[in-house]
Amino acid sequence: MMETLEGGELCFPQLLNTSCRKQMRPSAMLLYILPFSISLLTVALNLLVIISISHYRQLHTPTNLLLLSLAVSDLLAGLLLIPTEILLGGSCWFLGDLMCALSFFVVFTIICVSVGNMVLISVDRYVAICDPLCYPTKVTQRRVKICVCLCWICSFFYSSLILNDHLGQLGRYNSCVGECVVDLNYIAGAVDLVFSFISPITVIIVLYMRVFVVAVSQARAMRSHIVAVTLQHSVTVTAKKSERKAARTLGIVIAVFLMCFCPYYYPSLAGQETENSSLSSAFVIWLLYFNSCLNPVIYAFFYPWFRKSIKLIVTLQILQPDSCEANIL
Numbered sequence: 001m002m003e004t005l006e007g008g009e010l011c012f013p014q015l016l017n018t019s020c021r022k023q024m025r026p027s028a029m030l031l032y033i034l035p036f037s038i039s040l041l042t043v044a045l046n047l048l049v050i051i052s053i054s055h056y057r058q059l060h061t062p063t064n065l066l067l068l069s070l071a072v073s074d075l076l077a078g079l080l081l082i083p084t085e086i087l088l089g090g091s092c093w094f095l096g097d098l099m100c101a102l103s104f105f106v107v108f109t110i111i112c113v114s115v116g117n118m119v120l121i122s123v124d125r126y127v128a129i130c131d132p133l134c135y136p137t138k139v140t141q142r143r144v145k146i147c148v149c150l151c152w153i154c155s156f157f158y159s160s161l162i163l164n165d166h167l168g169q170l171g172r173y174n175s176c177v178g179e180c181v182v183d184l185n186y187i188a189g190a191v192d193l194v195f196s197f198i199s200p201i202t203v204i205i206v207l208y209m210r211v212f213v214v215a216v217s218q219a220r221a222m223r224s225h226i227v228a229v230t231l232q233h234s235v236t237v238t239a240k241k242s243e244r245k246a247a248r249t250l251g252i253v254i255a256v257f258l259m260c261f262c263p264y265y266y267p268s269l270a271g272q273e274t275e276n277s278s279l280s281s282a283f284v285i286w287l288l289y290f291n292s293c294l295n296p297v298i299y300a301f302f303y304p305w306f307r308k309s310i311k312l313i314v315t316l317q318i319l320q321p322d323s324c325e326a327n328i329l
Contacts, residue, residue: 011092011178020178022092035086035286038293042078045296046071052309055318058328059305062144063124067299069148070117074292076110082289093180097170100180104166105159111288112155112196118257119200120147122207125251129211162192197265201258208251215248249302253295260291305329 012019049071053059084103093100124144128135165172166182173183184192263284299306305328312318312326 011094011176018177020092020176032086035082038286038290039078039082042082042289042293043075045293045300046075046078048310048313049296049299049306050075051313051318052306052328055324056309056326056328057324058326059309060141062139062141063121063128065141065144065148066117066121066124069151070114070121070295073110073113073117074295076106077114077289077292080106081110081292085285085289092178094178095180097174097180100174101163101167101170103180104182105163108159108162109155112158113152114257114292115196115200115261116151116155117148118254119203120144120151122204122211122254125211126207130214158195162188193265197261201261204254204258208254211251249298252302253298256294256298257291260287260294264288 009022010019011022050068053064053068053071084107095103124139127139131138160167162184163182173181264287296306300310308328312323317323317326
């Protein structure tokens with residue numbers, strides 16, 4: 001009777017000597033309904049962003065292509081990362097060592113892509129605000145597409161290198177059957193901290209500080225300009241106002257991104273071991289993933305074109321002939 005009771009506490013009762021034990025967890029349905037609700041909301045909102053930018057030709061701009069790439073990574077976060085975290089947060093892993101390794105590979109890749117997209121957005125806003133006359137020639141759709149592709153490809157290779165031991169020897173860091181953990185050594189942890197956090201975050205902050213200074217100086221110059229301007233000049237000023245508004249909105253996106261990502265890397269900055277169980281608390285992990293749901297919410301608040309495109313999609317006007325030519329802006 002005692003053996004049966006102990007076997008019932010194991011992830012795999014048939015493996016009495018090697019199976020992990022189940023952890024006592026609250027059985028409240030809210031602990032499962034809430035994460036899945038966040039996952040569905042993240043997928044739905046980012047899918048709306050992807051459909052909007054992909055379908056309507058007026059939205060085919062270099063900046064929106066970067067937002068499209070960010071929406072794809074956020075969509076994958078809601079579709080893959082959040083359900084995986086629900087499984088990892090449980091007491092047992094039943095999908096095997098191969099799926100365990102692939103799950104961490106997907107997590108690292110999507111995080112790297114998100115960081116890379118934020119860097120590209122910062123560079124785009126820097127050129128648009130600080131060098132507006134050269135922006136149309138420097139930032140073209142072709143160059144942005146190349147940069148986005150390189151961002152995804154480099155993220156795949158980077159994740160493969162960082163998780164080389166984990167992918168090469170499946171289950172290497174598992175202490176028992178039914179466990180799924182990853183453990184980066186000191187060198188790998190330091191490299192990951194520098195390349196996926198410190199360096200890109202430094203670039204983002206420096207570029208946006210420069211953007212902020214230039215935007216403020218331009219606003220002051222416009223307020224103090226009392227001489228009548230020509231029609232051509234007024235058009236140029238309007239374009240600059242539009243770019244500054246886009247910079248402000250994307251600045252909010254980046255600020256939210258930093259607030260959600262910084263706690264995730266705090267243990268590495270504090271010199272703690274980068275093990276899955278101690279990498280960060282459950283709250284920090286969910287804060288990181290919740291950022292993928294916040295981005296389209298920010299777009300809905302600050303981008304009229306996103307609200308208008310949502311209305312057209314929900315009312316099925318997107319199915320009408322030549323709907324891609326609709327006036328969204």
